Amino acid sequence: MRVSARKPYNHRRHARRPLGLLRTPVASLTALWRYYRAFYTSSKSALWILATVEYALSYYSYKLIRTHVTHFKMCVLLFLTVEQKKRIAVIAGDGIGREVIPEAVNVIKASGAAVELTDFDWGAERYLGDGVTVPPDGFAMLGRDFDAILVGAFGDPRVPSNIHAKEILLGMRFKMDLYANVRPVRLLDASLCPLKGIEPKDLDFVVIRENTEGVYVDAGGVFKQGTPDEIAVQEDINSRKGVERIIRYAFEYCERHKKQDGSPRKRVLMCDKSNAMSYAGGLWQRVFKEVGREYPQIAAEHMYVDALCTQMVRDPRQFDVIVTNNMFGDIITDLAAGLQGGLGMAASGNIHPGKTSMFEPVHGSAPPIAGKDVANPLGAILTAAMMLGHVGLAREAEKIEGAVIEAVRQKKITQDIGGSLGTREAGEWVARRVSQSGPS
Ligand code: NAD
Ligand code: IPM
Ligand code: MN
Numbered sequence: 001m002r003v004s005a006r007k008p009y010n011h012r013r014h015a016r017r018p019l020g021l022l023r024t025p026v027a028s029l030t031a032l033w034r035y036y037r038a039f040y041t042s043s044k045s046a047l048w049i050l051a052t053v054e055y056a057l058s059y060y061s062y063k064l065i066r067t068h069v070t071h072f073k074m075c076v077l078l079f080l081t082v083e084q085k086k087r088i089a090v091i092a093g094d095g096i097g098r099e100v101i102p103e104a105v106n107v108i109k110a111s112g113a114a115v116e117l118t119d120f121d122w123g124a125e126r127y128l129g130d131g132v133t134v135p136p137d138g139f140a141m142l143g144r145d146f147d148a149i150l151v152g153a154f155g156d157p158r159v160p161s162n163i164h165a166k167e168i169l170l171g172m173r174f175k176m177d178l179y180a181n182v183r184p185v186r187l188l189d190a191s192l193c194p195l196k197g198i199e200p201k202d203l204d205f206v207v208i209r210e211n212t213e214g215v216y217v218d219a220g221g222v223f224k225q226g227t228p229d230e231i232a233v234q235e236d237i238n239s240r241k242g243v244e245r246i247i248r249y250a251f252e253y254c255e256r257h258k259k260q261d262g263s264p265r266k267r268v269l270m271c272d273k274s275n276a277m278s279y280a281g282g283l284w285q286r287v288f289k290e291v292g293r294e295y296p297q298i299a300a301e302h303m304y305v306d307a308l309c310t311q312m313v314r315d316p317r318q319f320d321v322i323v324t325n326n327m328f329g330d331i332i333t334d335l336a337a338g339l340q341g342g343l344g345m346a347a348s349g350n351i352h353p354g355k356t357s358m359f360e361p362v363h364g365s366a367p368p369i370a371g372k373d374v375a376n377p378l379g380a381i382l383t384a385a386m387m388l389g390h391v392g393l394a395r396e397a398e399k400i401e402g403a404v405i406e407a408v409r410q411k412k413i414t415q416d417i418g419g420s421l422g423t424r425e426a427g428e429w430v431a432r433r434v435s436q437s438g439p440s
C-alpha cells in the first residue's frame with residue numbers, strides 16, 4: 001500500500017502561529033486590491049487576467065474553510081467600501097474650448113470629486129498635424145474605458161470643411177448612439193435675463209433634443225453641381241424607433257426630475273413643423289399621442305416651432321419639458337441660451353442611459369474671441385457639474401452649481417455677462433469658492 005507523502009494539514013499549528021494565519025488572507029487581499037486596480041483603471045486585459053489568477057491562487061492555497069468564508073466576506077466588504085473613481089475623458093477641442101475646459105477641470109478637482117481625468121488631443125490642431133480626426137477604435141475606447149466624456153467645442157477657420165468637427169462631435173453622438181441631447185434652460189440670477197421681470201423661478205425648463213437622426217444624418221446629395229440646374233437634397237430621417245425613444249425619454253425625464261425650487265415637473269411639449277412637413281411631423285404627432293397616453297399624470301402639449309420661438313421670448317414661464325427633433329433642438333437652444341445670459345451660460349449632456357455619455361457646453365469654439373482670455377467659462381463649468389451629477393457625484397455637482405450662482409451674484413464674471421474678469425480669473429474664483437465650501 002502506498003502512503004501519501006503529503007503531510008496532513010495541521011490546524012493546531014496554524015492556531016499557534018497567528019502571523020502564519022494572517023499571511024494568506026493578507027496576500028489574498030493584496031491580490032484583490034491589484035485585481036480591483038486593474039479592473040477599474042486599466043483596459044489591458046492581460047493585467048486583468050493576471051490579477052484574477054493571482055487572486056484565485058492565493059485564495060485556494062489556504063485550506064481552512066471557515067477562514068475562507070470570513071476572508072471572502074472581508075474581500076467583499078473591501079470591494080464595496082473602496083472608493084470607485086469615475087473615469088472621465090476630457091476633449092477640450094478647438095478655440096475657446098481650450099480655454100474653458102481647463103477651468104472646468106480645475107473646478108472638478110477643487111470639488112474633491114473622485115475622478116480620474118484623461119486628456120485627449122482630438123481637434124483641429126491634431127487633424128492639421130497628422131490628418132487624424134478620431135484614432136482607430138476611438139469611440140469604442142471611450143465607451144469601454146470611461147464613465148463620461150467632457151468636451152469643449154470643435155470648429156476652426158483653418159479647417160473650412162469642418163470635417164474634424166463632424167467626425168468627432170457628430171461621430172460621438174451618432175456612433176455612440178447618444179440619442180438624448182439634454183439642454184437645461186435655467187436662469188441663475190435675474191440680472192442675466194434680457195427679458196423684463198423674469199426671475200430665476202420663471203425660467204426653468206429643459207429641451208430634450210433628438211440627437212441621432214433628422215437632417216444631421218448626412219443623407220442626400222447634389223445633382224448637376226456647378227450648373228444653373230444644380231439640385232441639392234438633404235434628407236430628414238425620422239425613424240419610428242428614434243422618435244419613440246426620445247419622446248419616451250422626455251416623459252421619463254418629466255416624471256423623474258424636479259424643478260430647481262423642488263416642485264414637480266408636469267408637462268411635456270412636443271415641438272415640430274407638422275403643418276408644413278407632414279410626413280416627419282405626422283410620425284412625431286402619432287408617436288407623441290401614443291406615448292403620452294402611457295403617462296396620464298403628465299400634460300402632453302404641442303406647439304409649432306415658429307410659434308414656440310415667439311412664446312419663448314414673450315413668456316418663457318410657460319415651458320417645462322420640450323421635446324423636439326435634432327435641428328429644431330439646435331436652434332431653439334441657442335435662443336434659450338440668450339434668455340440665460342448668452343451662449344457662455346448654457347450646459348448640455350448627450351446621453352444614452354446606461355452608456356458612456358458626453359457633456360459639452362452649448363456654445364461653439366467662438367473663433368473671434370478665442371485666445372483672448374475673455375470667454376465665459378461658466379457654461380463649461382455647469383456642464384462639468386451636470387456630468388458629475390450624471391455619474392453619481394451629486395454633492396460635488398451641487399457644490400459647483402452653488403459656487404457658480406455665487407459668482408454671478410457677486411459679479412465675479414466675464415464681460416459677456418456684465419463682469420470684468422478674464423476666463424482664468426472667473427474660473428479660479430469658482431474653483432476657490434468650491435474648495436472653500438468644504439468636503440463633499
Ligand atoms: P459660437 O457658439 O462658437 O459663438 C457665437 C458667438 O457667441 C461668439 O462669437 C461669441 O461672441 C459668443 N460666445 C459663444 N460662447 C461664448 C462664451 N463661452 N463666452 C463668451 N461669448 C461666447 O457659434 P458660431 O460662431 O456659430 O460657431 C463657431 C464655430 O463653432 C463653428 O465652427 C461652429 O460650427 C462651431 N460650433 C461647435 C459647437 C460644438 O462643438 N459643440 C457648437 C456650436 C458651434
Ligand atoms: C451644437 C452645435 C452643433 C449642432 C454643430 C457644431 C454641428 O451647434 O452642439 O449645438 O448643430 O448640433
Ligand atoms: Mn448649436
